[in-house]
Amino acid sequence: MTSSHARNTEAMLASPRCGAKTREGGACCAPAVIGKTRCRMHGGARRCGAPKGNRNARKHGLFARDATAERDQIRVLLGDAQELLEKLK
Numbered sequence: 001m002t003s004s005h006a007r008n009t010e011a012m013l014a015s016p017r018c019g020a021k022t023r024e025g026g027a028c029c030a031p032a033v034i035g036k037t038r039c040r041m042h043g044g045a046r047r048c049g050a051p052k053g054n055r056n057a058r059k060h061g062l063f064a065r066d067a068t069a070e071r072d073q074i075r076v077l078l079g080d081a082q083e084l085l086e087k088l089k
Contacts, residue, residue, distance in 0.1 A: 018042055 018028040018039035033044030050056075061067055 018044070 012031060015031040016037075018030050018032050018041075019037045020028045020039070020042035022028055028039060028042060030039035030041065032039055036044040038044035
């Protein structure tokens with residue numbers, strides 16, 4: 001079916017794409033929601049996610065500044081211990 005109608009899809013093709021990965025491992029081809037980095041299907045929809053100022057989102061403290069600093073110190077100590085063991089072999 002041929003049409004003489006000119007299609008103007010340049011604006012849609014030039015819009016930023018969603019940064020999510022599909023189940024096959026490729027990039028999502030859908031355009032991102034305005035002002036966000038994801039499309040409407042991958043979390044860019046309105047009212048998506050925790051509300052502003054939600055204190056329950058930080059309840060476990062996994063990403064607290066002192067917890068991450070402690071994990072970094074443990075990583076350094078484990079690296080030093082592993083180097084020492086390699087030298088002793």
